[in-house]
Amino acid sequence: MEKLNQFVKFEPILKEKIWGGEKLVKLLEKKSTKTNIGESWEISDVEGDTSVVVNGELKGKNLKELIASFEGDLVGEKVYKEFGDKFPLLIKFIDAKEALSIQLHPHDDLAKERHNSFGKTEMWYVMQADEKANLIVGFQKDSNQEEYVQHLENTSLLDILNVDEVAKGDVYFIPTGRIHAIGAGVLLAEIQQTSDITYRIYDWNRQDSEGNFRELHTELALDAIDYQAQEQYTTSYTKSNNAASTIVSCPYFTTNVLPIDSSITVNHANKDSFVIYMCVSGAVTFKKEEETVTLHMGETVLVPAKLKEFVITPAVASELLEVYIA
Template identity: 75%
Template sequence: MQKLNQFLKFEPILKEKIWGGEKLATLLKKQTNKKNIGESWEVSDVEGDTSEVVNGDCKGKNLKELIAEFKGDLVGEKVFKSFGTKFPLLIKFIDAKEALSIQLHPNDELAMKRHNSFGKTEMWYIMQADDKANLIVGFQKDSNKEEYLHHLENKSLLEILNVDEVSKGDVYFIPTGRVHAIGAGVLLAEIQQTSDITYRVYDWDRQDDQGNYRDLHTDLALDAIDYKAEKKYTTSYSKQENKSSEIVSCPYFTTNVLPVNGKIALNHNDKDSFVIYMCVEGEVTLSNEFTTETIALGETILIPASIKEFSITSSVKSELLEVYIQ
């Protein structure tokens, strides 16, 4: 078996959404003739939407084929042992021109029982937000099924849900069961488990072009909701130039922020995992003795587990999200 010694770039999978906008094309330079693009799936192994390589010797191969061929060299021995040929994360950029539905995701146990799927723990990193743009995340105070159903039936959920205005750099961790919605005017990076299971509970009574309402999942959601409230929902973190600083660490993924100025040398010998970089500001070049690739704002690259040492260089103020599995 040949050694996997290239950085991997994938063709974005663009998703039209009733709430989508133009920022993925205008700000993140996604090439498309589609309108209302809500999501760019950067690295995906969701059934029917498996990412395909666009660079190097692996060009034309999809993610599932690569895992089958390279196994632990691609994803890490521990990851391969746990997930086999299923890539465990789904990496996205999301543009909400209008608010998304109020929704939540089931945990692993419920998702497997009901849908033969992983659950969907996720996190958001705000890349840009219009003035007064906000998110719905969690409850204002502890709630219960009865109170929730009362407000759902009366279309008054916002009276009990927490709403935060957001700005660039804000981070939100969304565990399974937490009610949430991305508000209008928000552009963000999303890291999540590989799952497309969403329980939609309220969609603002909006209709599509044919006058249809989207399906709601009221009954499925009741036993999946976490009714407990948090004191605050934002994730606090600090960052330091040319160093990786942890933002979120959970059993499903770890995400660090890495501001890059000049040249830095990276060593991932401590990790038994692939590493994904999402460029959320500027432009960087990654290189080692075998391969060199550049990613700019809105682009993503996957570093195989077999590549442990490389450099990252930037001549402009740049920032990356660094994602892997512990």
């Protein structure tokens, strides 16, 4: 049996999308000859899209095999007890050359009842945004099903939805039920529950190369939408150099931001969870004894729950997202 003594990197699973662009290849150096790569699934346990290890003694093993072999040593005893052989998070980078469909995700109970799936609570961290690029998140003011349907039928949804121009470093938390869409020109990191259930409610009357419209989920969405508005949709946070600061904390995941410009020793003895690091700028090296792994912007590593202490050294001033289950 292999030993679990390494940082784990996975082969990105690249997804062509009708709205995808070239930033994942040109800025994040993902390997593809396609010009419409919309998503890079960095760590996935979605059926049919299971991540495969690309480094160390575990190279060639997939995520399901790792969990089956190492259980709580990999994901944490508490996490394993709750989720068993299912990895609970899906980690992505997303490039929207064109706007994504306006959509939402059902909550856990609805997703379980209708699709035998988890719900899909998620968050976004904007890595780069073109001038005037925006995100659609939530309603401008409290709405209701009747008003929503009227605007949907009149193709005037944007009259009642909230649209924010965004910049690098902006964070958005997207609970289930909240209408949202990534606008054209946005590159972001996404952390979410393991689920691929999306209710698409408007797709800009867009047709694919064969003239087909994508499926809409109008009826399914009606009782899944949260019609309440929020005062603001951006997540406010502060950060400190060479220290992890929490930006999102929810029952499904905690995400910290870690700006780093000198070597630091990280200790996760107080956590009973795997820890994922996404490099959102710069480049860093992780080291534990003789074990090392380097992350460049747009790369991701899974630190097994068993590995509690290690050193992170930046090549240049860098920034990481640190993700785990509390």
